[in-house]
Amino acid sequence: LTTDVVLFAIKDSELCVLTITRATEPYLGKYTLPGGFLHAGETSRNSATRVLQQKTSLDNIYIEQLFTFDGSDRDPRGDFVSVAYMAFCDYKSIVFDISPKSQNPEFLPTETKLGFDHNEIVDYAVSRLKNKIEYTNIIKNLLPAEFTFLQLQQYYEVILGEKLDKRNFRKKFMSLDLIEKTGNMLTGGKQRPAEMYKFRSQDFVQLRRWF
Amino acid sequence: LTTDVVLFAIKDSELCVLTITRATEPYLGKYTLPGGFLHAGETSRNSATRVLQQKTSLDNIYIEQLFTFDGSDRDPRGDFVSVAYMAFCDYKSIVFDISPKSQNPEFLPTETKLGFDHNEIVDYAVSRLKNKIEYTNIIKNLLPAEFTFLQLQQYYEVILGEKLDKRNFRKKFMSLDLIEKTGNMLTGGKQRPAEMYKFRSQDFVQLRRWF
DNA sequence: CCAAAAGTGTTGGGGCTACACCCATGT
DNA sequence: ACATGGGTGTAGCCCCAACACTTTTGG
Numbered sequence A, B: 001l002t003t004d005v006v007l008f009a010i011k012d013s014e015l016c017v018l019t020i021t022r023a024t025e026p027y028l029g030k031y032t033l034p035g036g037f038l039h040a041g042e043t044s045r046n047s048a049t050r051v052l053q054q055k056t057s058l059d060n061i062y063i064e065q066l067f068t069f070d071g072s073d074r075d076p077r078g079d080f081v082s083v084a085y086m087a088f089c090d091y092k093s094i095v096f097d098i099s100p101k102s103q104n105p106e107f108l109p110t111e112t113k114l115g116f117d118h119n120e121i122v123d124y125a126v127s128r129l130k131n132k133i134e135y136t137n138i139i140k141n142l143l144p145a146e147f148t149f150l151q152l153q154q155y156y157e158v159i160l161g162e163k164l165d166k167r168n169f170r171k172k173f174m175s176l177d178l179i180e181k182t183g184n185m186l187t188g189g190k191q192r193p194a195e196m197y198k199f200r201s202q203d204f205v206q207l208r209r210w211f
Numbered sequence C: 001c002c003a004a005a006a007g008t009g010t011t012g013g014g015g016c017t018a019c020a021c022c023c024a025t026g027t
Numbered sequence D: 001a002c003a004t005g006g007g008t009g010t011a012g013c014c015c016c017a018a019c020a021c022t023t024t025t026g027g
Helices: A044-055 A118-132 A149-160 A166-175 B044-055 B118-132 B149-160 B166-175
Strands: A002-011 A014-021 A035-037 A063-069 A082-088 A106-109 A179-186 A194-199 B002-011 B014-021 B035-037 B063-069 B082-088 B106-109 B179-186 B194-199
Touching: A002 A044, A002 A063, A002 A118, A002 A149, A014 A044, A014 A118, A014 A149, A035 A044, A044 A063, A044 A082, A063 A118, A063 B063, A082 A118, A118 A149, A149 A166, A149 A194, B002 B044, B002 B063, B002 B118, B002 B149, B014 B044, B014 B118, B014 B149, B035 B044, B044 B063, B044 B082, B063 B118, B082 B118, B118 B149, B149 B166, B149 B194
Parallel strands: A002 A082, B002 B082
Antiparallel strands: A002 A014, A002 A035, A014 A106, A063 A082, A179 A194, B002 B014, B002 B035, B014 B106, B063 B082, B179 B194
16 A cells, blocks of 8 residues: 655646656656555555655645555556545745655656656646636645735646636636735836735635636 | 445435445444455455445446545554445346345435444545536436436435526526437326436536536 | 426526736836 | 836626426326
């Protein structure tokens, strides 16, 4: 029994997942998702959280169970069952553990070819994410604590894979009453400063359908 | 590693799940979901399907993975991990296996108190079902091959737990183009005969949001 | 003729989409 | 001055909800 974790982050306007470079066979030298065997007495959720904490410095990560993958064709070594999780972070806040045993963790685009059946896991996670940003506030887990409206919109656009109308997006999102101004402005660009926003609640919110 | 299966059916205008009466400790004599250990070389999905085929005469059941439950507090015998599935059938088409080893399978309301953490599993399945009838055609798995519009509507009402407007429901559902008249009429009541319908496609259909 | 479910249209309001211009700052 | 993103309002359309009566059969 194992876990695999899809940790999402948005890097350079692209949706990416945390990968490692395998140090042993099978798939030696290939990219895969981080994961591993459950320790004794550990839940799959704890195991997934532990794996992430080993690769990154993150604490308090939002994580949710995705799906359980099994079947004898997914790992050449034998018959493993993997409980997959997905998690989110703000790319800028990540500090990687660079010790050799961490196997060079890095964020790569979701289309990157991975070993095992990990592309299947990533595809499933991406489709879940696409659905879920439309009726929950999970996007806050990808954003820094303070952000501008344009950044919020761009994150939606990256995940959904389509351009959104600026005025309509602002109206719709504002009506959800999820975010508020911090009072700070983002200056430094050669343009008018932007208001900064933060999410009101740190909790998970499920909306009754909207997009 | 085990599976537990939530088999739904609508019986007497109530949403019910298949239960068994346990023949051994723990929870001897209590109701629980059917389930069991995976056989060697078997996937969790195959295991869940096999369990259902043992209790009922059903073949070709629609089944989907729900969630994986783990933690040391879910079974007093130790640390089990259970991959839960949900499935659907038309209550009228069920023939139970009544041999003693089948442990008296029967359909009971979803609110029935069950052993282990099985109420948690049922609650999760019910919420998934409630969501899913709003953007897929899974309801066909609960209906007989031919049905009337009123029956279809009543199934929605039972699952959603609310009354729906007859005219609006018919308009909305018809616009989805999922069902067609069979040409048969249901007679025998002391009222005008009703047109009978069937689903066009036997396949799973995912709609782009509607209810 | 009465009871019971079958079947059918219209209207008003709210929310979505589409669309273009001025503002504040840095260089 | 100009380039860049920041920020704002409206009008039309479509979809949804609300709502009541006639039809067809059995008893």
